[in-house]
Amino acid sequence: MKDLPPEALEQVAAYFQALAEPTRLRILNLLRDGERNVGELAQLCGYTAANVSKHLSVLTKHGLVAREGRGTSVYYRIEDASVYALCDLVCGSLARQFGRQAHHRALFSPSDPAA
DSSP: OTTOOHHHHHHHHHHHHHHSOHHHHHHHHHHTTOOEEHHHHHHHHTSOHHHHHHHHHHHHHTTSEEEEEETTEEEEEESOTHHHHHHHHHHHHHHHHHHHHHHHHHHHSOSSTTO
16 A cells, blocks of 8 residues: 555545445355345345345445346355455454453453442
């Protein structure tokens, strides 16, 4: 990232914006197990097919998922599996951060509930 021009940084920011929506992260997690169509994803997410379709469009635009039409259905699959490594890295960092916060809270909490 160090030597990227502003235009490239804008593309990086747009990529992260695509990942900054919980529904899209949920869809990506569901696609870990293999390809699915919009109806399956909508049912598993508990959202409407139109809503899921909108999110899939964003993920497709940023190259995270690929779509393939088969008859009257469209199936989606992961196009860039490195997104999972990125998400795992972030999740690990957050887990460590929460662990440190819990440790610091414990330092200031009385060890004896009666105290």
